[in-house]
Amino acid sequence: MATHYHDKTQHSSRRRFLKQATVGGLALSSLGSQLLGAAPKTSANVVASLDGRLFKTLKFGMIKGGSVLERFQMAKEAGFSGVELDVPGLPIEEANAASAATGITVDGAVGSSHWAIRHSDPDPAVRAKALEKLIKGIEETRAVGGSTILLVVGHGKDGSHEEVWERSIANIKLALPHAAKHGVTIVIENVWNHFCYDHQGDSNQTAELLAKYVDAFQSPFVGLQFDIGNHWKYGSMGDWIRLLGKRIVKLDVKGFSRQKNKFSKIGEGDIDFADVRKALVEINYHGWCAAEVGGGDLTRLKEISKNMDQAFGLTK
Numbered sequence: 001m002a003t004h005y006h007d008k009t010q011h012s013s014r015r016r017f018l019k020q021a022t023v024g025g026l027a028l029s030s031l032g033s034q035l036l037g038a039a040p041k042t043s044a045n046v047v048a049s050l051d052g053r054l055f056k057t058l059k060f061g062m063i064k065g066g067s068v069l070e071r072f073q074m075a076k077e078a079g080f081s082g083v084e085l086d087v088p089g090l091p092i093e094e095a096n097a098a099s100a101a102t103g104i105t106v107d108g109a110v111g112s113s114h115w116a117i118r119h120s121d122p123d124p125a126v127r128a129k130a131l132e133k134l135i136k137g138i139e140e141t142r143a144v145g146g147s148t149i150l151l152v153v154g155h156g157k158d159g160s161h162e163e164v165w166e167r168s169i170a171n172i173k174l175a176l177p178h179a180a181k182h183g184v185t186i187v188i189e190n191v192w193n194h195f196c197y198d199h200q201g202d203s204n205q206t207a208e209l210l211a212k213y214v215d216a217f218q219s220p221f222v223g224l225q226f227d228i229g230n231h232w233k234y235g236s237m238g239d240w241i242r243l244l245g246k247r248i249v250k251l252d253v254k255g256f257s258r259q260k261n262k263f264s265k266i267g268e269g270d271i272d273f274a275d276v277r278k279a280l281v282e283i284n285y286h287g288w289c290a291a292e293v294g295g296g297d298l299t300r301l302k303e304i305s306k307n308m309d310q311a312f313g314l315t316k
Contacts, residue, residue, distance in 0.1 A: 050277060051316045053286045054251075056308055057082030057107050062295025072098040078301035079309075082107035084290055087137035087149065095144045107288045108148035108187070108225075108250065109141040119171040120154025120164040120195075127171045134175045134186075142182035148250055149179075150187050150225045153213075156194025164195055169216055179221040187225035187249050188214060197234050203258060205231075207240040214247045223247050227292065228276055229254035229263060238275030242282060251289040253308065266293060266307040273311045 060083050063071040068091055075083050085095060087109040099106055117130045134151065141149045154168040172186065179186055192199065196209040214222060226248045228237050233256060241248065255264035256271055267273070289312070291304050308314065 049315070050280060050312045051314055054280070054289050054312055054314065055082065055107075055287065056080045056291070056305060056314075057084055057105075057288045058291040058295070058301070058304065059083075059110060060085045062291065062293070062304075063301065064296050068094040069098040069101060072102045072104045074298050074301060076102050076104050078298060079305035080291075080301070081105060082288055082290075084108050084110050084150070085144065085146070086110050086112040087140045088112070088133055090140050090144065092140060092143045099145070106144040106146050108146040108150065108290075109137060109144075110150040111137055111152070114152040115155075118152075118154045118158060119168040120158040121167075122158055122163075127167065131171055131174055134172070135178045138175065138178050138182055138184045138186075141184045146184065148185045148187045148223075148225065150189050150250075152191050152193060153188055154193065154195060156199070161195070165213065165216075169213075172222070173217065173219075176217070176219050176221055179219075185221050185223055185249055187223050189225045189252060190227055190231055192230065197231065201234060203232075203234055203236075205235040207231075207235070207243045210240075211244055211247060214244075223249035225250040225252055225290070227252035227254070229256045229266075229269075229271065229292075232256045232269075232271045233258060233261070236272070236275070238272060238279040241276065241279035241285075245283045248283070248285065248287075250287055251285075252292045253289055253311070254291075254293045263293075266291065266304065267311040277313055 056079065058075060058080055060071065063074050066074065072083060082105040085106060089112070090109065095106055098104070111134065113133050114130065117126060117133060119127055119130045121127050121130070134149070137149050151172070153172065154164050156164055158164050158167070175186065190210060196213055197205055214224060224244060224247050226241065226244060228251060231237070231240065253266055255266050255269040256262070257264055257269035259270060289308070291308060293304060295301065295304070
């Protein structure tokens with residue numbers, strides 16, 4: 001009898017141990033997923049709010065009139081929390097003073113010469129100039145507290161796909177030590193540059209090539225500033241966001257109409273913003289979203305801010 005009781009006790013203890021281990025393992029798995037930034041599961045029919053996840057910024061050039069301080073004040077009054085400046089050549093002291101006075105964050109910067117002076121250019125002298133401007137832009141971005149510099153990596157007209165791929169990656173990689181030193185991430189924007197998509201193709205394209213391009217750098221200091229409007233003509237933006245996932249560091253937004261084949265105000269056109277919102281929640285996106293549309297005075301900036309609120313379901 002004693003032996004039988006001992007066996008039952010061992011069996012019961014073993015069951016308790018397995019149950020506790022399973023519960024503990026699930027808890028650790030859940031914690032691990034949170035630490036790794038895994039996307040939370042959401043109902044197929046319910047999209048969590050983007051409040052507290054998405055923060056509004058805009059391009060400095062969209063703010064018309066006045067000093068740097070006055071333009072920062074306009075951005076704040078219109079409902080924006082950040083501003084993106086152009087580099088190189090930004091007014092560092094004025095920008096820092098305006099940021100301190102208004103509470104507006106300079107969240108990042110935009111390369112001002114990358115369309116004309118390209119990292120994919122066949123001429124090595126041009127590529128060297130592009131690198132010089134990128135490095136200077138990184139330094140200036142750091143000087144105003146920005147965390148990213150937006151970059152158009154090149155253009156398909158500079159050669160074959162392989163040539164543009166190889167030239168641009170090799171040139172941009174030379175800037176990575178500077179990006180790491182200053183803590184500034186180079187964020188590639190998806191644009192109509194005839195690269196990593198078929199410019200004459202249909203709306204069923206994917207982001208696979210763009211993802212592979214970013215991954216080719218093998219660096220935490222290269223990511224994407226994904227423009228939601230730019231490639232709606234070529235594919236599902238929700239699906240592109242899902243595929244690109246954690247490669248997306250920041251967002252740009254504008255409207256686009258496939259039916260009219262033209263860009264539009266944010267929320268106009270036919271972009272599926274409901275699916276965009278769902279995808280952003282699925283990849284657990286938290287970060288800045290920059291308006292990139294026609295700007296203007298305070299009235300126009302308030303309209304842009306309101307359009308962003310409506311497109312992304314923001315209430316705060």
